[in-house]
Each structure stands twice: as structure tokens, then as C-alpha cells.
Amino acid sequence: MKVVVVGAGIVGAACAFHAASAGLDVTVVDRGPVGAGTTGRGEGNVLLSDKEPGPELDLARLSRVLWDEAGEELGPDTLELEAKGxxxxxxxxxxxxxxxxxxxxxxxxxxxxxxxxxxxxxxxxxxxxxxxxxxxxQDAQVQPVLAAVALLRAAVRHGARTRTGEVLAGTTGRDGRITGVRTADGTVLPADAVVNAAGTWGGEVGRRLGAPLEIxxxxxxxxxxxxxxxxxxxxxxxxxxxxxxxxxxxxxxxxxxxxxxxxxxxxxxxxxxxxxxxxxxxxxxxxxxxxxxxxxxxxxxxxxxxxxxxxxxxxCPDHLPVVGPDPRVPGVLHACGHEGAGVGLAPATGALVTAHLLGRSWRGADPAAHPGLLPDRLLTTGGVPA
Missing domain, CATH: 3.30.9.10 (D-Amino Acid Oxidase, subunit A, domain 2)
Structure with missing residues (x-):
């Protein structure tokens, strides 16, 4: 399966890392350097302490485990991972x-x-x-740009590719399914699935893919x-x-x-x-x-x-990220809208996206277990413009 991840911030890097580690054919595209957006402006929080019980806390608890595993695999110094509490x-x-x-x-x-x-x-x-x-x-901290770079480098070691370019539109087949993305230089990157991990620009990238979000x-x-x-x-x-x-x-x-x-x-x-x-x-x-x-x-x-x-x-209007497949455009998955919790929630977001792509549960990251994060919740509450 060919997967294009739009966005090279911490969430996009985590999606690429998990998807490439699972053997998927991954290309990450961003108009700027790794971590140049919200990721590079954050504190690197990995927090459980500020989250009410519910889907976001579930995501945070899984992420906390996965950050430790990433530290073991990549080396805690590459992330500046500190379990400071x-x-x-x-x-x-x-x-x-x-x-x-x-x-x-x-x-x-x-x-x-x-x-x-x-x-x-x-x-x-x-x-x-x-x-x-x-x-x-259990609260911890990473250096967010170092962490994004480390995850993306690990994804590349698993076969992922990176390229610089602005995504202008998605391409679709006769059945309406996404078939790739077109960048500003006219290149078409073919894809069986496109992951919108564009952070603050996730709403605009969603619109360009035919699946707008209110972010x-x-x-x-x-x-x-x-x-x-x-x-x-x-x-x-x-x-x-x-x-x-x-x-x-x-x-x-x-x-x-x-x-x-x-x-x-x-x-x-x-x-x-x-x-x-x-x-x-x-x-x-x-x-x-x-x-x-x-x-x-x-x-x-x-x-x-x-x-x-x-x-x-x-x-996002309801303070929850949007993670999972968009019902309007088959093949488009969102991984954005994390507000200030993107660094902390990135590993579990990548795990959930990978589970969706593979069509199965992944080590406790069950695609059906977090309906409170799926895009269709916003369709029913008016969070996504018609």
C-alpha cells in the first residue's frame, strides 16, 4: 500500500514511523523543513495530567507507553525524553x-x-x-523538533521517503477514491491513502483533498x-x-x-x-x-x-483531535486538530492511523475503540462545513 503523509511535524513523523515500521510504502511531503510549524513552537509536553477521562486521555495513555518504547528504540537522548513528572x-x-x-x-x-x-x-x-x-x-517532556527528526529518520530507515513541496490538491478515481496528491511543481504522488497531518493547516489541506475540516x-x-x-x-x-x-x-x-x-x-x-x-x-x-x-x-x-x-x-471546536478515515473521500485519513497536545498524542495517533490503514487492531490501538475522535463526529455536530 502506498501512503502519502502530508505534514512533517511531530504527528506526521509519528504516522510515517508507525506506517513504515509496519511495512507500508510511505512518502512524507511538507512545504517546509521538519518541525517548522507548530511542532517547533511548542514545549514538548507529554501529559496525562491535563486531560479529562475520555478518548483524548485514552490516546494520551497509549502515547505515554509508546514514547518510552521510542526512547528505547531510538535512544532517549535523540528525543531528550525526560520522565520528569x-x-x-x-x-x-x-x-x-x-x-x-x-x-x-x-x-x-x-x-x-x-x-x-x-x-x-x-x-x-x-x-x-x-x-x-x-x-x-507519568508526565514527561521531549524536545519536539529533535523528536520529530528522530521519528522521521527512523521511518526513512524503514524505507520511507521525504520530499519538499506544497500539496495543492488530491487526485481521485471515477469511484471518488483518493489516488494521490498533486504538488505545487506539478508532480503527482500516487497513493492508495493520504494522511492529513498538516497541523494548523489541516483544515485547508483537508479542503484541498475534498474533505474540509474546521481547524x-x-x-x-x-x-x-x-x-x-x-x-x-x-x-x-x-x-x-x-x-x-x-x-x-x-x-x-x-x-x-x-x-x-x-x-x-x-x-x-x-x-x-x-x-x-x-x-x-x-x-x-x-x-x-x-x-x-x-x-x-x-x-x-x-x-x-x-x-x-x-x-x-x-x-478543533470540541477540543478533540480528528484521527481516522474521512467518510466523504475514501482513502483520506486525518491526523490533526490536536491543539496543544500534538507532541504528547503523536505516537498513539500514528498507531491508530496505521491500524486504520491495515484494517486491524494494532497492539491495543483499535480503530473502532475511539469513535470520539473520528471525523464523522464533526459531521454530525456541525464542526465540518458542508
Missing amino acids: GLVVAGTPRALTALRAFAARQTAAGVRAEAVDRVVALEPHLAPGLPGGVHYP LPRRGFVLVTEPLPPMVRHKVYSADYVANVASDGAGLETSCVVEGTRGGTILIGASRERVGFDTTMNPAVVTALAAGACRLFPFLRDVHLIRAYRGFRPY
Whole structure:
């Protein structure tokens, strides 16, 4: 089976890796370098802690196992895979009650979540007086561009090919089934299946393939400090982060997220706003993120920022990714719309897409087991334009 994967970000690389490892004939096409879109603008989160029980958490739990397996196969240093764990902290007793109720639901779904009364025992540099939190030992981090490159190189070792070019349209046969894609230079890449892994541009690529999706850009900023000695041990974020992730608001929302990197810098987020593809630097967002981080970790008041970067999360209206075959165009599969969770969910997405392509269950990745992710859910709820 010939498979064309459109998109060389972390999700496209994972799809190519799993499909090529299964013996499929894979070509990955992207108009830019590996990881040049949303992947290169993210923090590399591999999180269970921020997901409600349901299909996304199921995908995250499978991905967490597959990230460990990828680390064993490719070498953890090639991914900068760190099983650092996450610490979610509450600022008030009321927030702590809500956080622990949320954690109890996750525990019932198979997530390891440990109540913590003295959060400074895990993070000594936290502000004093915080009432408590929840520790998630399964949370991890990778360096997203390195991870995408490593997965794609492994796919190439299994026979996959890569090429640079913009996909302008799909080609179809008389029965309406996809037969390939046409790129901007006029090349037609033949395919029995085409995987739309175009991230924030997944809606537009879907339209070009005859299967449009409503995927919107949601801008976010990340601040980077000067390199420091190890000061932050876990991914640490405030309890309101989960609510902001699930919000439908178009306006600016910020919540405090702080974590260290292997290189010694500290990453500070997170902001969300729907402003189209506007890349304008907004000093007010930088100020809000820095202030929130200093409240959580007072030592940051004396630390220099060296840069701020921004990117666009591929946002779906119901906050779930679109993974699987499109009923409108046989042979088209989607693997996009992951919002800010693409890095964490990439391996399981690749496994599910491969299972669909092979027409069978793959090591627990059953194509029929995640109907909440399939494109037809959006057809029935109005998420896909007619």
C-alpha cells in the first residue's frame, strides 16, 4: 500500500514511523523543513495530567507507553525524553478541592495521581503558603523538533521517503477514491491513502483533498529564561490551566506553566487566544506570563528572559483531535486538530492511523475503540462545513 503523509511535524513523523515500521510504502511531503510549524513552537509536553477521562486521555495513555518504547528504540537522548513528572498546584483551598476531584476521576481511568499537601517538598523554590497540589509521575517532556527528526529518520530507515513541496490538491478515481496528491511543481504522488497531518493547516489541506475540516489557529506564547542551575524539577502549573485548555473563548487567556529544560533554560507559558494567523508580538501577554511565573516561583524575579516565541495550536471546536478515515473521500485519513497536545498524542495517533490503514487492531490501538475522535463526529455536530 502506498501512503502519502502530508505534514512533517511531530504527528506526521509519528504516522510515517508507525506506517513504515509496519511495512507500508510511505512518502512524507511538507512545504517546509521538519518541525517548522507548530511542532517547533511548542514545549514538548507529554501529559496525562491535563486531560479529562475520555478518548483524548485514552490516546494520551497509549502515547505515554509508546514514547518510552521510542526512547528505547531510538535512544532517549535523540528525543531528550525526560520522565520528569508533573506537579499541579492550587492557589486556594477551593481550587484544591476541585483539583483533587478532577484527579480522582483520572485515577479511576488509570492515571497515577498523588495528592501532595506540602508542594515545596517536591519543588523547594515554590512560593510559600500554597495549600497543596497533585503530583503526576507519568508526565514527561521531549524536545519536539529533535523528536520529530528522530521519528522521521527512523521511518526513512524503514524505507520511507521525504520530499519538499506544497500539496495543492488530491487526485481521485471515477469511484471518488483518493489516488494521490498533486504538488505545487506539478508532480503527482500516487497513493492508495493520504494522511492529513498538516497541523494548523489541516483544515485547508483537508479542503484541498475534498474533505474540509474546521481547524482554527489558537496563538500561544512561550518565554525562555537565561540558563540556570537546576531550579524547577517538574513541569509545574496552576490548577486553572486545565480550565483554560478546555475553554471555547476567543479572547486572551493565560495560566501559569513553568518547567526546566535539559539545557538549563526555564520555559514559561501558557497563553491562548484566537487571532487568526497574526504573529504580532504582544508585550501585554509577555508581561502577564512573566508576572504569573514570578508569583509561583519568586526567584524568577531576578532572572533574565532571553527570548519569547509564539506559535499556533491547531484548535478543533470540541477540543478533540480528528484521527481516522474521512467518510466523504475514501482513502483520506486525518491526523490533526490536536491543539496543544500534538507532541504528547503523536505516537498513539500514528498507531491508530496505521491500524486504520491495515484494517486491524494494532497492539491495543483499535480503530473502532475511539469513535470520539473520528471525523464523522464533526459531521454530525456541525464542526465540518458542508
